Amino acid sequence: MLRQVAAGLRVLLVLTVLTGILYPLAVWGVSRLPGLHANAEAVDTTLVAVDREGDQWFHTRPSAATLPASGGSNKGERNADYDTVVAERRATIAHREGVPEAQVPQDAVTASASGLDPHISTAYALLQAPRVARENGLTEDRVRELITEHTDRRAAGLLGEPGVNVTALNRALKAAP
Amino acid sequence: MSSTTAGLLQIGVLLVALALVHRPFGDYMARVYSSPQHTRVERVIYRMTRVDPDSEQRWSTYAYGVLGFSFVGIVFLYVLQRFQSLLPFDFDRGDVGPGMAFNTAVSFVTNTNWQSYVPETVMGHTVQLVGLTVQNFVSAAVGMAVAIALVRGFVRSRTDRLGNFWVDLVRGVVRILLPVAFVFAIVLVACGVVMSFKAGVDVDGNTVATAPVASQEAIKELGTNGGGVLNANSAHPFENPNGWSNLVEIFLILVIPVSLTRTFGTLVGERKQGYVLLSVMGALWGAMLAVIWAAEAHGLRPLEGKEVRFGIPSSALFANATTGTSTGAVNSMHDSFTGLGGGGALLNMLFGEMTPGGVGTGLYSILVMAVIAMFLAGLMVGRTPEYLGKKLGRREVTAAAVSILAMPTVLLIGAGIAAILPGTQGALNNPGAHGLSEILYAYASASNNNGSAFAGITVTSDWFQASLGVCMALGRFVPIVAVLCLAGSLAAQRKVPVTAGTLPTTGPLFASLLAGAIVLVAALTFVPALALGPIAEALL
Numbered sequence: 223m224l225r226q227v228a229a230g231l232r233v234l235l236v237l238t239v240l241t242g243i244l245y246p247l248a249v250w251g252v253s254r255l256p257g258l259h260a261n262a263e264a265v266d267t268t269l270v271a272v273d274r275e276g277d278q279w280f281h282t283r284p285s286a287a288t289l290p291a292s293g294g295s296n297k298g299e300r301n302a303d304y305d306t307v308v309a310e311r312r313a314t315i316a317h318r319e320g321v322p323e324a325q326v327p328q329d330a331v332t333a334s335a336s337g338l339d340p341h342i343s344t345a346y347a348l349l350q351a352p353r354v355a356r357e358n359g360l361t362e363d364r365v366r367e368l369i370t371e372h373t374d375r376r377a378a379g380l381l382g383e384p385g386v387n388v389t390a391l392n393r394a395l396k397a398a399p
Numbered sequence: 400m401s402s403t404t405a406g407l408l409q410i411g412v413l414l415v416a417l418a419l420v421h422r423p424f425g426d427y428m429a430r431v432y433s434s435p436q437h438t439r440v441e442r443v444i445y446r447m448t449r450v451d452p453d454s455e456q457r458w459s460t461y462a463y464g465v466l467g468f469s470f471v472g473i474v475f476l477y478v479l480q481r482f483q484s485l486l487p488f489d490f491d492r493g494d495v496g497p498g499m500a501f502n503t504a505v506s507f508v509t510n511t512n513w514q515s516y517v518p519e520t521v522m523g524h525t526v527q528l529v530g531l532t533v534q535n536f537v538s539a540a541v542g543m544a545v546a547i548a549l550v551r552g553f554v555r556s557r558t559d560r561l562g563n564f565w566v567d568l569v570r571g572v573v574r575i576l577l578p579v580a581f582v583f584a585i586v587l588v589a590c591g592v593v594m595s596f597k598a599g600v601d602v603d604g605n606t607v608a609t610a611p612v613a614s615q616e617a618i619k620e621l622g623t624n625g626g627g628v629l630n631a632n633s634a635h636p637f638e639n640p641n642g643w644s645n646l647v648e649i650f651l652i653l654v655i656p657v658s659l660t661r662t663f664g665t666l667v668g669e670r671k672q673g674y675v676l677l678s679v680m681g682a683l684w685g686a687m688l689a690v691i692w693a694a695e696a697h698g699l700r701p702l703e704g705k706e707v708r709f710g711i712p713s714s715a716l717f718a719n720a721t722t723g724t725s726t727g728a729v730n731s732m733h734d735s736f737t738g739l740g741g742g743g744a745l746l747n748m749l750f751g752e753m754t755p756g757g758v759g760t761g762l763y764s765i766l767v768m769a770v771i772a773m774f775l776a777g778l779m780v781g782r783t784p785e786y787l788g789k790k791l792g793r794r795e796v797t798a799a800a801v802s803i804l805a806m807p808t809v810l811l812i813g814a815g816i817a818a819i820l821p822g823t824q825g826a827l828n829n830p831g832a833h834g835l836s837e838i839l840y841a842y843a844s845a846s847n848n849n850g851s852a853f854a855g856i857t858v859t860s861d862w863f864q865a866s867l868g869v870c871m872a873l874g875r876f877v878p879i880v881a882v883l884c885l886a887g888s889l890a891a892q893r894k895v896p897v898t899a900g901t902l903p904t905t906g907p908l909f910a911s912l913l914a915g916a917i918v919l920v921a922a923l924t925f926v927p928a929l930a931l932g933p934i935a936e937a938l939l
Contacts, residue, residue, distance in 0.1 A: 223463045223466075223467065226460070226463040226464045226466070226467035226468070227467035227470060227471060228467075229448065229449070229450060229464070229467070229468075229565065230464070230467040230468035230469075230470070230471045230472075231471045231475075232447070232448040232449065232450075233444075233448045233450065233468065233565055233568065233569070234468065234471050234472055234475060234533075234537070236444050236447050236448055237444075237533060237536065237537055237569075237572060238475075238529060238533045240444075240572070240573075240577070241532060241533050241535075241536040241537070241572065241577065241618075242528050242529040242530070242532050242533040243528070243529065245532070245577060245580070245581065245614060246528045246532060246611055246614040246615075248581065249581065249584040249585065249588070249594060249611075249613055249614040250594055250596070250611060250614070252585050252588075253585075253588045253594040253613065257589075258585075258588050258589060261588055261589070261590075261591050261592070261593070261594075262588050262593055262594040262595055262613070263593070263594075263595045263597070263600075263609075264593045264595060264600045264609055264637065267600060267602065269591060269636035269637060269640050270602055270607050270636050270637070271602075272602050272603060272605040272607070274603060283707070287631075289605055289606060289607060290519050290520070290598075290599050290606045290607055290608035291517050291518075291519035291520055291608060291629075291630045292519065292607075292608075292629055292630045292631035292634075292635050293517075293630045293631050293854075294631065294634070294703075294704045294732035294734075294735065294854070295703065295704065295732070295735065295855075296704065296732050296734035296735060296828050296829075296853065296854050296855030297703060297704075297734070297735055297828070297829065297855070298734060298735060298741075298829040298833035298836075298855075298936070299698055299699040299700050299703065299735065299736075299737055299738075300699075300738070300829075300831065300832075300833055300936060300939055301829050301830065301833070302830075303830075308700065328700070328701065328702045329702050329707055332700050332702045332703040332704075333703060333704065334634075334702075334704070334705070334706050334707070335631055335634030335704050335705055335706050335729075335730065335731045335732045336631035336634045336635045336636060336706060337631065338607060338631070338635065338636060339636075339706050339707055339708075340636060340708075341706070341707035341708050342707060343707060374641070374708065376400075376405055376642055377641055377642030377643045377646075378642070378643070379400065379405075380400065380405045380408045380409055380412070380642075381405075381409055381412075381641075381642025381643060381645065381646050381713070382641060382642030382645060382708045382709050382710065382713050383402060383405075383707060383708060383709060383710030383712075383713070385707035385708055389602070389603070392603070
């Protein structure tokens with residue numbers, strides 16, 4: 223047994239160098255290539271979204287994350303306390319956008335898994351369009367154009383679900399004429 | 400295209416990809432574990448570690464190798480975390496506390512990858528790479544080695560030798576896991592997964608943590624490990640940015656467990672023997688996918704804990720893949736699933752992780768269950784059961800029973816005690832039946848070395864850190880020792896010839912018997928507990 227423990231330690235150390243140092247460094251090295259570098263370092267990333275305060279912005283989904291960490295609410299669907307939270311969110315959003323509560327879509331009132339979900343549904347984006355247009359002095363048509371431009375479709379037409387990228391949309395809004 | 404059609408097409412693409420890959424990859428793995436040649440890299444490793452690669456071991460020595468290697472792995476990982484502040488790239492996250500360091504060390508060495516810590520604020524990049532990534536590789540390779548040793552038990556006759564653990568371990572890492580993980584780590588970076596040594600990036604004035612994710616992400620899925628580099632795991636856009644990366648990750652989770660059935664068929668010299676196992680795995684996996692998908696599509700708050708870019712179909716598919724294997728990575732928060740959907744994920748684990756199970760662990764678990772199924776069949780007709788030309792006597796059936804019963808024993812004792820401890824109520828994130836499900840899920844995940852969670856539960860108390868750690872260790876090593884003991888006594892036997900009285904193990908009769916045994920054992924053991932948790936919640 224002791225001989226196996228000693229052998230185990232030697233093998234562990236060698237495999238640590240191989241898989242814990244050389245392997246990640248090799249991946250890191252390849253990720254420095256021009257086509258991959260921006261992905262690897264998340265340069266100007268639009269992969270994540272953090273909500274911006276102020277009526278001039280499109281709002282993200284509710285987030286249960288405590289930055290810099292990520293995470294979801296982990297609330298079950300029969301949790302009555304959380305029902306109250308969701309109802310409050312729905313009322314707030316309906317009031318903010320000046321629409322009946324029934325028009326507020328699901329994704330607008332539920333926390334995402336990561337707390338950094340960059341996307342909202344097209345319905346939630348369109349719901350926010352009149353307010354955003356007004357606050358930025360843009361026409362609603364122009365804002366709707368921007369929404370379409372920053373809608374990510376399913377990968378290859380069938381992988382995942384479509385959504386409007388809020389981070390990209392808000393940046394485009396800032397730059398929009 | 401409707402969401403359902405796209406979801407079905409995605410499953411189709413996944414299955415086609417697995418169908419195309421499993422033959423060449425399965426046969427390749429069979430060659431890896433049966434070749435007498437050592438590669439140059441391997442020879443260097445054997446020389447440096449003073450291992451004689453050409454000597455073969457008895458089952459007990461093989462088991463000592465597994466235990467010894469895992470023991471030093473736990474100690475090394477524990478020490479690394481306890482002295483994190485001395486390491487580079489720690490970003491002042493400090494030394495990890497003793498309870499958490501113990502739990503995490505056991506967790507990663509046992510291929511569980513249960514996480515009681517929040518990576519972004521607790522683990523620096525050095526521990527992630529030099530500690531956690533390494534165990535992602537080697538714990539997976541240990542699982543495959545044990546599976547191969549069991550297969551050798553069936554293939555060989557009248558020998559007390561099962562192979563060399565160090566050779567099987569090193570070959571699994573060098574020839575299988577490392578090259579595949581490297582290629583797919585690059586693929587994932589191309590999809591958008593980050594690979595950064597910085598602590599975080601600025602997003603519109605806020606700091607969001609980053610890490611060298613891609614290298615660990617690839618092996619995390621390929622080795623059915625599942626420990627997120629970031630807290631939200633594969634729901635985090637930096638780990639899983641889009642539909643492409645999501646499909647790649649699901650493929651990686653399934654590719655080795657599925658292909659190993661081919662490896663098995665090839666090594667025992669009758670490919671049908673592998674396909675019959677795969678058909679049982681596939682049938683149960685497909686049935687559970689239908690349950691989880693349908694349940695999530697009819698939830699009260701279907702998008703709570705899910706990402707818009709994945710929606711319901713891709714979240715359900717990932718959840719079924721990660722709990723049907725022993726992976727435990729998540730792209731949605733299972734705690735927010737419906738009673739039935741979350742219960743489905745739980746049941747996948749309670750099957751004992753064999754649909755198709757973790758790398759290696761899935762194959763050896765289903766082979767052990769095949770021994771149990773043949774034993775039950777033998778009882779019915781009053782014959783000594785046989786499987787693959789080996790008689791299943793008292794010793795073999797005892798070893799198989801110990802291997803199967805270890806998980807439910809530690810799971811139910813652990814969850815039972817936790818449920819009556821006064822402090823547990825305060826650790827739960829949801830009231831009522833769902834709260835009990837959180838406890839059950841935690842112990843099911845630990846005891847089956849899965850690692851996913853109903854993550855609302857707070858598991859940082861000494862009780863949870865210690866008891867879940869013990870469940871992970873016993874749920875891993877008791878079955879491994881029993882499986883190697885079984886392999887040893889199978890290898891010692893001579894082959895019995897096939898007669899008219901032999902029950903064929905390649906047809907639908909055997910497949911039904913095996914699937915029945917899997918479902919029956921899980922049902923008989925867990926229905927009372929499930930009735931109080933997810934079933935009660937689903938009926939509310």
